[in-house]
Amino acid sequence: MNQVIFHVDVNSAYLSWSAIKSLAGGGGEDYRQIPCVVGGDESKRHGVVLAKSLPAKKYGIRTGESLFEARRKCPDVKIIKPDFPWYVEKSRAMMAILSQYSPDIYKYSIDEAFLDMTGMEGLMGRPVEAACRLKDQIRDELGFTVNIGVSSNYLLAKMASDFEKPDKVHTLFAGEIREKMWPLPVRDLFSVGGSSEKKLLKYGVRTIGELAAMDRKRLVKDMGLQGGVIWEYANGIESVPIVQRETKEKSYGNSITTSQDIGSCETACRMLMPLCETVAMRLRLDSMKVSTVTVQVTDYDFKKRSHQRSLGHATDVTAEIYEAACGLMREMWNGTPVRLIGVSGGKAAREEYEQMSLFQDPQTEKQKKLDRAMDSLKLRFGEDAVIRASLLEDNGRTRGMARAKMEHKIKKAGPESRRIKERHNEGTI
Ligand SMILES: [Mg+2]
CATH class of the missing domain: 3.30.70.270 (Reverse transcriptase/Diguanylate cyclase domain)
Known part of the structure; x- marks a missing residue:
């Protein structure tokens, strides 16, 4: 088909x-x-x-x-x-x-x-x-x-x-590529940015069609793997998928674009809390656990960076995901103000397949009870019913965010993934 x-x-x-x-x-x-x-x-x-x-x-x-x-x-x-x-x-x-x-x-x-x-x-x-x-x-x-x-x-x-x-x-x-796509400027091709465009212009390549007609080997030699990929794209071949459908099926994520730059690592960490909370709550509602945590930021120049950490065990505990996320944020913080912050949990698996962890200490059990109590309050009385103490210390922006019911990306595993779930927060452009 x-x-x-x-x-x-x-x-x-x-x-x-x-x-x-x-x-x-x-x-x-x-x-x-x-x-x-x-x-x-x-x-x-x-x-x-x-x-x-x-x-x-x-x-x-x-x-x-x-x-x-x-x-x-x-x-x-x-x-x-x-x-x-x-x-x-x-x-x-x-x-x-x-x-x-x-x-x-x-x-x-x-x-x-x-x-x-x-x-x-x-x-x-x-x-x-x-x-x-x-x-x-x-x-x-x-x-x-x-x-x-x-x-x-x-x-x-x-x-x-x-x-x-x-x-x-x-x-x-x-059959329409030649007529509809090849006359366009090369910059219009997906994944061709300013620097690729500059290099291509040096070869005299101005249109997508001229790129498609180039010698692929020469492009790879001069521009590396990216050269090969854009040559294939110019020919309509999606050799590298433009959406990561696999990870989509297996991860849960949530991100927020703020109207102001986030200028300090501490503020960025505080903003991670409601994001982690939503991710973890969704996991618990779906009886899923994740074993990797990824934090992604986009700075005000639209530059993206992300760091990932493997937890060594699967979890749906807010505090564990949050701790890992903060660690990642500190690791990647370089002082550049950021505009978008995202958290996702990866390698999601059903609860029953969870491996028993060495970290199942009494403290974790307490955290789990706390999570369950918060979930039931939030489900009954709404997202704002309970706010963690760490958020109250903030200047109001994070609480505002929680209230704003950020839309979040929920990526589900199994047949359920086929429906788009009601989502209540977000903001990636
Ligand atoms: Mg649009």
């Missing part, structure tokens, strides 16, 4: 979501129709453009550049603050619609998801028709638009969703 993959991508997600909230609240102007950007605090030097309207794009404003720069390009640009709890709500509403189309969803970011539609034709109709229906349903029910890319692999589906916007379905099957 031929694989069919959809990539769903919200058009100017943060901006659209803010626009519909403002319109619903009686705001007269539609942010999508004027030069407008969503950005952090303009008075702070780090305020950057998180999303832009199409009219703002026409002024050359780009995501990731400073608000100062955006104002220079368009003095009248309207700058609005991000509203993460609202974005999470809209993201969840969209994921709920996606789950009506396929049980196999891979959430790629807060506003992007892949659907494996393989074998769904009998139920959902031809892929392009199903994609058009899905796109229209999201627009009509939720009030914002998406682009959907349809193809036979994840890479091409993602490339296709980036074609003309907004509110469009595009296909990019193998």
Whole structure:
């Protein structure tokens, strides 16, 4: 059976979501129709453009550049603050619609998801028709638009969703690569960054088609393995999967993007607590345990780093996961302020297969009882019913986060993994 993959991508997600909230609240102007950007605090030097309207794009404003720069390009640009709890709500509403189309969803970011539609034709109709229906349903029910890319692999589906916007379905099957993908600038190819682009320009390679026509051996010789991978991508071959589906099935994770930079290791560690708490609570609810812990950070330059540690035994105890996560954070902290913090537990296994650990000391037993007590309180009275003392010492940001019901990624093992579960927190872009 031929694989069919959809990539769903919200058009100017943060901006659209803010626009519909403002319109619903009686705001007269539609942010999508004027030069407008969503950005952090303009008075702070780090305020950057998180999303832009199409009219703002026409002024050359780009995501990731400073608000100062955006104002220079368009003095009248309207700058609005991000509203993460609202974005999470809209993201969840969209994921709920996606789950009506396929049980196999891979959430790629807060506003992007892949659907494996393989074998769904009998139920959902031809892929392009199903994609058009899905796109229209999201627009009509939720009030914002998406682009959907349809193809036979994840890479091409993602490339296709980036074609003309907004509110469009595009296909990019193998037979269309030459016509639709090869004329694009090489920088548009997935995983080609600024430095690869520079090297390629030196060879006179400007388009994806010119890259595809290069001698692969020469690329590998000059650029290493990455050279081979981008050559294959340029030819539509997803030789290195662009989503890690395997780890997705086997890990539980949770991350938060903050509106301000986190400048100290201690603050970062405190922020790990609610993340670890949610991860561990989900594990306990699913009777799963993990034996590795990974901490991931993205700094304000969008540079990503992650460290992983094996626990030596499987656990669902919040304190154990938290301790490991803090250790990792201290290990990787280099003084650069961070914007995103994530924690995930890996090598998840069902409780019954757990190996007895040497660490099953009375202290751990106490922790387990505490965890169980907190779980039942939270399940009965909500996420804020109990807050660990360590969070109360914080300046309020972490408690705010807990209240904001961050959306989190829950990655499940077994057949249950097929459904996207109600998630209550998040924030990766
Ligand atoms: Mg998007």
